[in-house]
Amino acid sequence: MADDLITDGSADLGPVTTLATPIRLDFEFTPGIAQSRFLRGLEQGKFMGQRCPSCNQVYVPSRGSCPTDGVPTTEDVLLANVGTVTTYCVVNVPFAGQSIEIPYICAQVLLDGANVSFMGLIQEIPTDQIRMGMRVEAVWVDESDLTPSLASVRYFRPTGEPDADYDTYKEYL
Amino acid sequence: MADSEVLHAEHRLEYPYSRSTGPIIGAFLTGLRDGKFFGATGTDGTIIVPPTEYDPITSDDVGELVEVGPGGVIESWAWVSNPLRKHPRATPFAWALIRLDGAGTAMLHAVDAAGPDDLATGTRVTAKFRPVAERTGSMSDIEAFVVEGGAA
Numbered sequence: 001m002a003d004d005l006i007t008d009g010s011a012d013l014g015p016v017t018t019l020a021t022p023i024r025l026d027f028e029f030t031p032g033i034a035q036s037r038f039l040r041g042l043e044q045g046k047f048m049g050q051r052c053p054s055c056n057q058v059y060v061p062s063r064g065s066c067p068t069d070g071v072p073t074t075e076d077v078l079l080a081n082v083g084t085v086t087t088y089c090v091v092n093v094p095f096a097g098q099s100i101e102i103p104y105i106c107a108q109v110l111l112d113g114a115n116v117s118f119m120g121l122i123q124e125i126p127t128d129q130i131r132m133g134m135r136v137e138a139v140w141v142d143e144s145d146l147t148p149s150l151a152s153v154r155y156f157r158p159t160g161e162p163d164a165d166y167d168t169y170k171e172y173l
Numbered sequence: 174m175a176d177s178e179v180l181h182a183e184h185r186l187e188y189p190y191s192r193s194t195g196p197i198i199g200a201f202l203t204g205l206r207d208g209k210f211f212g213a214t215g216t217d218g219t220i221i222v223p224p225t226e227y228d229p230i231t232s233d234d235v236g237e238l239v240e241v242g243p244g245g246v247i248e249s250w251a252w253v254s255n256p257l258r259k260h261p262r263a264t265p266f267a268w269a270l271i272r273l274d275g276a277g278t279a280m281l282h283a284v285d286a287a288g289p290d291d292l293a294t295g296t297r298v299t300a301k302f303r304p305v306a307e308r309t310g311s312m313s314d315i316e317a318f319v320v321e322g323g324a325a
C-alpha cells in the first residue's frame with residue numbers, strides 16, 4: 001500500500017471528508033396579470049381578490065380564472081384586513097433555514113369577504129391559546145418597507161373579537 | 174392592466190446538500206487540494222481516475238491509490254462556444270475526456286485553449302491548479318487543463 005503517496009492534507013485542514021453539492025434551480029417568475037394585481041395590492045397594504053362572475057366565489061390570490069367554472073375572474077374585490085382562523089398548526093420542530101423562533105403558529109386565515117383561506121403566521125398570542133374560529137387581523141410592515149410580496153404582511157394577531165361561529169367557516173376547512 | 178405592471182422576479186430554489194466523500198473519493202479530493210491526482214487500482218491493474226470505491230467490472234474493492242498525471246491526453250472533446258452561467262469558465266473552452274499519465278480511464282474536465290484549432294484527440298494537456306489558498310478539495314480546484322507547452 002503506497003501510503004506514503006496518500007496525502008492527508010496539511011495538518012491544519014485534515015483530509016477531505018465532505019463535499020458541498022447544492023442543487024439549485026434558477027427561475028424567472030412571472031406571476032401574470034391576476035397575481036400581479038394581488039402583489040401590487042400587498043405593496044399598498046391591501047388584500048386584493050377577484051370574484052367569479054358565475055359562482056360569485058372570491059379568490060385571494062386570484063389566478064385570473066375560476067377553478068370551478070373555468071371563466072375569467074374580472075371583478076377586483078378589496079378584502080378586509082381581518083379574518084378567521086379556520087385551522088392551524090403549532091410548529092415546535094426546528095429545521096434548517098428556519099427564520100422564525102419556535103414555537104410559532106402557522107394558520108389558514110379566511111379573510112372577510114373571501115371564499116378561500118391562505119396561510120399566515122399568527123403572533124402576539126401564546127401558542128396554546130390559538131383556536132379555530134379566532135378572529136385575527138393582518139399586521140403590515142412599515143409603509144416604507146412595503147413590497148409586492150407576502151413579506152409585506154408581518155403576521156396576523158388576535159383582534160379580541162368573539163370567535164366566529166363554526167358555521168361561518170366550516171365550508172373552508 | 175398594462176404589461177409593464179405585470180411583475181417579474183428572479184427566484185432561486187436551492188437545497189444545500191453536502192455529501193460524505195468516503196475514504197477513496199475523499200483521498201482523491203484531498204489530493205486535488207494538494208495539487209495532485211490519485212487513482213485507484215482495479216482488479217486487473219487498471220488505474221481508475223477519478224477513483225471509484227469498487228471495480229466497475231468485478232465489484233471488488235479497489236486496491237492501492239497511486240499518483241497519476243498531472244499531464245495527460247485528450248481522448249475526446251467538445252468545444253463550448255457560448256459558455257453558460259453554470260459552466261466552469263466564462264470564456265469559450267472545451268469539455269474533454271482526459272486520460273492522465275498512468276491512468277487507464279479518462280476524466281472529464283475543462284480545457285482552456287484559444288480555440289478549437291488548438292485541440293485534437295491525442296493532444297497532450299496538463300492540469301492548471303488554482304492557487305493553494307483558493308482550493309477547497311473539489312474538482313474545481315483544477316482551474317482547467319491547458320495544452321502542454323502552450324502559452325498558458
